[in-house]
Amino acid sequence: MLARRTLGRIAAQPPVLGAAPSGSRNMATLREIELRLKSVRNIEKITKSMKMIASTKLAKAQRAMQAGKQYGIANSEVFEHSPVEESGKRRLFLVISSDKGLCGGIHSSVSKAARRALADKDAPVESDTPVMVIGDKAKAQLARAAGKNIVMSFNQIGRDIPTFADAAGVADLIIKSGVKYDIVTIVYNQFVSALSYEATTMQVESESALKxxxxxxxxxxxxxxxxxxxxxxxxxxxxxxxxxxxxxEQSARRNAMDNASKNATDMISKLQMQYNRGRQAAITNELVDIITGASAL
Incomplete structure (x- = not known):
């Protein structure tokens, strides 16, 4: 009689090692933890690969940036010797972003700076101040607050390192768009270091303003x-x-993927510890039941 009760108790145990007991709720089984571990490990591999790719692209982008800055310096020297009275001038805001994500706060940074610039220049977002956007991400963000102001948008620019032909094409479309302006205010992210950036603006005068x-x-x-x-x-x-x-963008993507890889590593450690504890508890319970049954016999 006692042996029959003991065998029945052993047979009632969960058939899978580490499975949740009957009647338990919200208890992660070993199988669920194992699947989650596998998923997080795959994510870690992807983020590490993306970090390596972004690091390679960042080196090329920095070299192109150093060469491209000379164009901006030449412009600044021209406009320093031809100052224009800004009050009462009609502005055109050009917001520069990209079409890709997974790069931290790059897009929200220029979007917030554009909204601040509109407000600072006594041109609320409800006014007819024209806004043009390069990049789908910033366009989607600005559309919620200044959708009526967006008169033109550009995409597929900057998929690789931007060229002067890309910039000339954008400038040509802006001039041919028929939008009236005296000063173009370009809102973009300024490269501070490989770890930081800040949104800033650049002023470009039109033909009438130069005259x-x-x-x-x-x-x-x-x-x-x-x-x-x-x-x-x-x-x-x-x-x-x-x-x-x-x-x-490349710097922010590399930093974002680096942080994601570190978070995945931390999560793997926690899940692995949880899995080991659950497995040890399940084995201990099995041994206790076996020893109890053997002692009863």
Whole structure:
């Protein structure tokens, strides 16, 4: 009689090692922990691979950024000698981002800076201040707060290292769009170091603004000269900000993937410890039941 009760108790144990006892709720079984461990390990492999790819692209992007900065420096020297009165001028905001994600707060950074710039210049988001966006991510974010202001958007730019041809194409479309403006305010991410960046702005004057500046009024020149200079200056500024934003994106993606890999490693350690404890508890319970049954016999 006693042996029959003992065998019945042993047969009632869970058939799978580490399975949750009958009637238990919200208890992770060893099988569930094992599947979760496998999933987190796969994620860790992916994030480590993406970090290595981003590190390689960052080195190339930094070299392109150093070359592209010369275009921005040349523009700054021109506009320093031709200051323009900004009050009462119609502005066009050009927000530079990208189409890809998994790169930290790159997109939200320029979106917030664009909204602040609109407010700082006494141009609330409900006004008719035109906004153009490079990159689908920033466009989606700005569409919620300033959707009526977005007059044009660009995508598929910066998939690889941006070129001057990309910047010239964007500048040409802006000029041919028919949008009236006196000053173009470019909102982009400025590269500070491999670990940090900050959203900033760059001013580019239009043809009409250059003609009204005291530095240009002092000389007699043909209209085509000022027009060509304004178009070339806009392309230069867009190129310089594109390559710098691209470098920031690769840097942020590498840091994001590095943090994700570290988080995955920590989670693997915790899950592995939980799995080992659960497995040890299950084996101990099996041994206790076997020894109890043998003692009863």
């Amino acid at each position: 009204e500046s005291p530095g240009f009024k002092a000389y007699e020149m043909e209209d085509d000269v000022t027009k060509d200079l304004a178009e070339f200056s806009l392309a230069n500024a867009i190129y310089a900000t594109l390559v710098e934003s691209h470098a920031c």
